[in-house]
Amino acid sequence: RKEVEQDPGPFNVPEGATVAFNCTYSNSASQSFFWYRQDCRKEPKLLMSVYSSGNEDGRFTAQLNRASQYISLLIRDSKLSDSATYLCVVNMRGNKLVFGAGTILRVKS
Amino acid sequence: EAGVAQSPRYKIIEKRQSVAFWCNPISGHATLYWYQQILGQGPKLLIQFQNNGVVDDSQLPKDRFSAERLKGVDSTLKIQPAKLEDSAVYLCASSWGVSADTQYFGPGTRLTVL
DSSP states (O other), rough: OEEEEEEEEEEEETTOEEEEEEEEOOOOOEEEEEEEOOOOTEEEEEEEEEOOEEEEEEEEEEEEEEETTEEOOOOOOOOOGGGGEEEEEEEEEEEEEEEEEOOEEEOOO | OOEEEEEEEEEEEEETTOOOEEEEEEOOOOEEEEEEEESSSSOEEEEETTTTEEETTSSSTTTEEEEEEESSSOOOEESOOOOOOGGGEEEEESSSSSOOOOOEOOOEEEEEEE
16 A cells, blocks of 8 residues: 555646545554645645644645545635646655655646 | 755766766755655655755665765765666755755756666
């Protein structure tokens, strides 16, 4: 089993749609969780951290479910500019971050 | 604030040749990371430095890869000799402390091994 698993997609959605991604992780002792965004041929950039109580930033909402060992990212009112690969990142052991392979989102007009 | 700098941006070499990448982290960042990102995959940590000491190099193929961070600032990653499967983007990142703080990535070096 991979340490961090994501549905690779692609998710093709129209502008204005709501889309959600899930990510599962293997280590129940993991403490920190993040979503990074990576545009085509660019470096990853932090989108948001995921807290136990959930986290909302504008159109983006992240949730953590420790019992089922997954995190989710919800994007409301999708924009063309949201098209990117979304990387699920988990702090597995100490200070080591493990990245998922990413979920591709394509928002179309 | 200047970001993480990397050079070169692109490199094409033949298998069995050597190659070196350079990274300059954000000023004041104690922790520096080198990742390998193969097409279609997420970044994989190769080595992590705190200042000039190695924190984690468990996934670094030490028979061919080496890295150093002299004086706790700039870092170089070397591959000798390169194999076809080393074709990837090599990303350098830095963060303030040793905890999993926000990591800031450089633009990466795209390596093609022929």
